[in-house]
Amino acid sequence: MTQPGAYMVRRPHEEKDISSCGLTGFINRDGTLVDGQAIARSIGLMRDRGNGLGGGFAAYGIYRHRADDFALHVMYDDEAAKDGVEELLKERVNVLDTEPLPTRKTPVISKSPLFFRYFTRVPDGVEEDEQDYMLEVIMSINVEIDGAFVMSSGKNMGVFKGVGFPEDLADFFRLDEYDAYLWTAHNRFPTNTPGWWGGAHPFALLDWSIVHNGEISSYGTNRRYVESFGYRCTLRTDTEVVAYLFDLLVRRHGLSFERAGVVMAPPFWDDITRMDEVSAKEATDLRTIYASAQLNGPFAFLFGFNGGLIGLNDRIKLRPLVVAEKGETVYMSSEEAAIRVISDDLDSCYSPVAGEPIIATLNNGVA
């Protein structure tokens, strides 16, 4: 039996996470499914961007046979936390299946929390929007149940993450046994907070997942803003708030991804003075309405969702990001070599303009 608290699923108390990390991801726009070996090789090439204190993956399209269920990936410090979560789930959602998340013994990942996954649905008779309902359930688990943490909670997607180098965690979580059309990965170099299993990237909420290299200097403002809409920042790292912002802006407020990009990395005011009248008004309106959603500080992030992948840099390019295409596949990464190692002979390869989102979606929309 494991010792309570042994795996640091419980949350540390530090406020910020300044990291100098690596990230990579790709989407097959034609929906072609590939297993997790390629993404592991890609992030593994950038091993030196991390230090073994955090790695993780998000995969979309992996639960096609249960595409209508919310798939909860949950990590536990101990059985008591698991009992608490399972009791809460029993009260509030229909749990269709419970199973341990398959893991493999590896020489390098010697200690780990307990991992379970639950395929769940919102009970009949709930009048609220099912995503809003699930969001409250997830927030309740993360806030109320000590030693438990929901890694991901979307449909037909999942997050696998922890303490270690990402390529080792890929082995541990048996990612070679999952097929996805969209993968993202992260290699963490935490400098301000301890490496703990919950603090690894990606951060995910409902269908959204984010991997991030950099620091959100505006975290305090952004956090107060999302909390005023019912989100609760429980993970003590800045990246979490970006996942909630995307959920708020795109799912709840109905903004396009392009406009969400303008909100998060808006044009400078002096750039706005040089725009045509219509664009200038739109940019001014978005900056004014969503002043508290603007992200400040150095960042490159990759945002995954059911149907697409978005890459975004801060406005003055303080973190690296390279985009490449080959056929129907779009790659985004901190380093070009991490793309070339899994796909030589690219059709194109370029540095995106800082502050302008790169949006790659499935040809047929949502998978």
Add this chain to the structure above:
Amino acid sequence: MSANTTNGSQTLSAQGLYYREYNEQIRAAIEAGADKLFLTEVMGHRYIGAGIRAPGTTIDIEGIPGQDMGAFMDGPSLIVHGNGQDGIGNTMNDGRIEVHGRAGDVVGYGMRGGRVLVRGDVGYRVGIHMKGYQEKQPVIVVGGTAGDFFGEYMAGGCLVLLNCTGDGESASVGRYCATGMHGGVMYIRGHVEDYQLGQEVARQNLEKSDIDFLRPILDDFAATFDVDNPLKNPSEFIKIAPVSARPYGQLYVY
């Protein structure tokens, strides 16, 4: 010196090697007298050529060299057949780097001598803090376009941006070009708006002395990449130079 003291070429594959081990092999080969190295299967290996003092040595690279290629390099020539990543020629003191594809961010940071030629586009913060002193005058020539902060805080040397990859209409350079520049000179082909330039510089047309200075540099670029000399029409270029060597000398003097 080892037994192999004759000049010669050697091929080193990076396959399966960690960058540190690979760079040790490269240094050992140069120590042993190789003056022409062919590096193959390079994939993100960092620090290739970094800190090496070996004028007359050529290092030919197949693949994608990793971060800080040629950092603090002092003499060798690096030839990259594909693209380069970030931090190429960081604080380089002497030698030559040719990149036949594109290069990433922060090329030639604090560069103090030697020459960097990039055929394609470059990323952000290229040529920042470049400096020059007497005969040590670093040169960077970019065949394509550049991102923001091109030549920011430049203190010496020469930056040339040729804008040959674009459509001729789009901007050749981003914002904050030459911001804080107080030494050296910059030549840009194509249109640049005033708002893109720092307040410490002035734009000028090329004079004969500029053309005489540029021509051999661009002959080198043209021969290296097998293209026509882009200096056919000097009126397409502007020269950017600081208006004062000490723009903030009076800032705190009332």
